[in-house]
Amino acid sequence: MKVRYYAAASSAAGLGEEQFQLAEKATVADLIQAILAVERPKPPEGTPPLHQILSRSSFLLNEVVVRNQSATVKAGDTVDVLPPFAGG
Template sequence: MNVRYFAAARAAAGLEEERFDLPAGSTVADLLDAILAVERATPPAGTPPLPRILARSSFLRNEVAVRDHSTALEADDVVDVLPPFAGG
């Protein structure tokens, strides 16, 4: 599945998107574990670490909000990581 990071999540992850190949039946929680298992550079000054951002983020699966981390994912899904942000 493809993960796209936005705003502070992009800064903390160090990239805009990345691909994860997880076994069939994997869930959003499994994907989050896989994201956190990646070794990453220290985020820029003023950017919280990725684990903290993920804990507060909203997620979209194929452009539909996902609130239940036990939701199963498919190999071709796109998961967006949307941290809280202000403005508008």
């Protein structure tokens, strides 16, 4: 599946998107654990670590808001990581 990072999540992850292959019937929570298992460079100064950003982020699964991290993800899905932001 494709994971796309936005704003501070992109800075903390060190890239805008990446691919993951998870077991069948994996969940969004499993995907988050896989994201956190990747060794990454230290984020730029002033950017919180990725684990902090993920704990406060919203997630879209194929452009639909995920309210429950037990939602199942599968190959071919796209998950967007949207950190909180101000403004409007």
